[in-house]
Amino acid sequence: MALALALALTGGAVSAPAMAAKKDEKKGGAPKLNVSPDVIKSLQAAQAATQKNDFAAAKAALAEADAKAQSNDDKYQIGAIKLNASIAAKDSALQGEALAQMLDSGLTPPDQAGQFNAVAAEQALQAKNYDLAISRGKAAIQAGYKPDMVNVTLAQAYFGKAGTANAGAEPARSLNQQGLAALKAAVDATKAAGGQVPAQWYQIGVSRAASARLPETAEWAKAAYQAQPSGENLRTLVRLFQQSNPNITNRENLDVLRLMAASGGLVVAGDYTEYAEMASKTGIYGEVKSAIDAGRAKGVLSGSAGADLYQTATPRISSDKSSLPAAEADARKAANGKIAAATADAYLGYGDYAKAAAMFELAKQKGGVDADEVNTRLGIAKALGGDVASAKAAFQSVQGGTRKQIADLWLAYLATKA
Secondary structure, eight states: OHHHHHHHTTTOOOOHHHHHSOOOSSSOSSOOOOOOHHHHHHHHHHHHHHHTTOHHHHHHHHHHHHHHOOSHHHHHHHHHHHHHHHHHHTOHHHHHHHHHHHHHHTOOOHHHHHHHHHHHHHHHHHTTOHHHHHHHHHHHHHTTOOHHHHHHHHHHHHHHHHOSTTTTSTTHHHHHHHHHHHHHHHHHHHHHTTOOOOHHHHHHHHHHHHHTTOTTHHHHHHHHHHHSOOHHHHHHHHHHHHHHOTTOOHHHHHHHHHHHHHHTOOOSHHHHHHHHHHHHHTTOHHHHHHHHHHHHHTTOSOSSTTHHHHHHHHHHHHHHHHTHHHHHHHHHHSSSSHHHHHHHHHHHHTTOHHHHHHHHHHHHHHOOSOHHHHHHHHHHHHHHTTOHHHHHHHHHTOOSHHHHHHHHHHHHHHHTTO
């Protein structure tokens, strides 16, 4: 940015004859200025001091020029020399002062106004002058200057003004919405330019939208997962689904927790104990044990966490497993698919995905079962067994309601496994 600014002012050195010329309103590029003779002398002294790297003397001469300024022409040229001095001195405060002086003069050439406003917006943002950053940023966007960059500055300024306290209350909520709109514009502009959108932008979008309780939270979460298909980002999607559907059944909740487990989204102790609890409530004892064992192996669960669930489930596993061959036989003779579906559930909980899939297929064939649930769990068995294509087909056959949303979450996960 600094180099670009310096180049933008090439030819801006002060000389008395050039400054005596009148403004040429018809031509583009740098304006022709009528600068006061006393201002010219101070600016020449400032330039000479800058060339010697005597920045204290340069700033003193610039202060003299400011005191003598009588017109916008004076102010613009002072700002121009001040800008080059600030770049040489690496003085960001002076640079911000110079840009403001030039822009406020109304004489900044149109081909430089966008860039100058963009840099001024970024400097105002760093100084936490959020209102100024927003006004300068908007001016830069209006001038058509690098929307992929400037909209990021705008978003940060809106978020900074919103703060972090009471994000869901006005005016913070509206400011967060405006910040998200700017961030979305930055995403779109980056994509249009063929650039790679940083995954962090989406994560910031999720965080801001969620804290302000905005409806676009799920949209940002989906984009975050697509940009970076990690277990953590999928976990966010699952948790948003649960919040949006507080009345889901234990069986439905178990199937989204299975997705968290498959994707590496079980993170804290509560994730593992919730998973074990849902398995326990639906009588899938093998999965209660495996969930607690996984949490302990990760060092997330202490010896006592989930111990009551564990101690209830593990004594039943042996007899439950031994009953499955007979249950299979009964399922094949049954008039409907209910026994087959229950047997498949047990096999799924024990990690025998091939037998689970076969029993779910049988349940579908015989009928009399919840087809959407059976197809969801058939998809899970196929996915965990490594048959991605068959898993997708099963999930795609889920018709509607909450089950359809669960199937879509699994499909989003499987899309990353193609």
